[in-house]
Every structure is written in structure tokens, then in C-alpha cells.
Amino acid sequence: MYKWIMAVFCGIAVVIGFGVLFNQISERQNQAVQEEKVVEIPDAPVNAEAAEAIYKQSCLACHGKGLEGQIGPNLQKVGDKLTKQQIYKMIQNGKGGMPSFKSSLKDDEISNLALWLAEKK
Known part of the structure; x- marks a missing residue:
């Protein structure tokens, strides 16, 4: 009788384990799909002066004065x-x-900086 009780508990544990595993896999897949959503960046003209100011304030220390890279990678042709x-x-x-x-940074500041950097070819 003891063996049957243990077998039932082990079976229940296996079923619960598979349920948790499949739930986690599903959540990770949903998270990956959400991360892959395309970001809508307005086709506004780049405000180079504002982008350069943000770059100097937030990026220069790691990416260098001329985008040549220091701690961070080179952005000259990003x-x-x-x-x-x-x-x-x-x-x-x-x-x-x-x-x-x-x-x-505000969304429009990130957008402007991204557009400015995307022009670096």
C-alpha cells in the first residue's frame, strides 16, 4: 500500500512539474514575441544639434568624442x-x-539620437 501511495505522489509531482515547465516555455515565447515588435520611429528630420548634445551628455564617455569607441564599440558606421x-x-x-x-531620456530624444546614429555610414 505504501508503494502505491508513493507512486501516486510521484506521478502527481511529475504532472505538476511538466505543467510548470510548459507554462514557463510559453511565457518565454510570449516575451520574445513582444520584444521583437517593431519600434515606430517617426520620419521626422533629424535635429543633429540636439542629437549631438544628447550624445555628448550620455554617450561620449564610452563611445568617444568622434564615435570611435573607447569602452563601448565604435559607432562611426553603426x-x-x-x-x-x-x-x-x-x-x-x-x-x-x-x-x-x-x-x-524621452522617447523623442531617443528617436532623434537613433536617427542621427543611423545616418552614420
Whole structure:
């Protein structure tokens, strides 16, 4: 009788374990789909002066005065490697050692900076 009770408990534990596992997989897939959403950046003309000011304030220390890269990577031809949407997401959310700027910059400032950097080819 003891063996049957243990077998039932083990079976229940396995079923619960699979349920939790599949739930986590589903949540991660949903999260990945949400992260892949395309960022809408307005086709407004770039305000280069404002973008340069933001760059000097927030980016220069890591990416260098001439975008040559120091601690962070070289951005002189970043527009050849990344789309404006990818640049926007990276500025907004950060990546690796790069911090997120979504709490310190407004969306229009991030958009303008992303457009300015996307022109670097």
C-alpha cells in the first residue's frame, strides 16, 4: 500500500512539474514575441544639434568624442550594421555593459539620437 501511495505522489509531482515547465516555455515565447515588435520611429528630420548634445551628455564617455569607441564599440558606421529601430531599442533598453536610457531620456530624444546614429555610414 505504501508503494502505491508513493507512486501516486510521484506521478502527481511529475504532472505538476511538466505543467510548470510548459507554462514557463510559453511565457518565454510570449516575451520574445513582444520584444521583437517593431519600434515606430517617426520620419521626422533629424535635429543633429540636439542629437549631438544628447550624445555628448550620455554617450561620449564610452563611445568617444568622434564615435570611435573607447569602452563601448565604435559607432562611426553603426548605420551600416544596425537599423534605426535596432539602435533605438539598444539606447532604450541597453545591452551588455551599456545601460538603459529609457528612464533618463524621452522617447523623442531617443528617436532623434537613433536617427542621427543611423545616418552614420
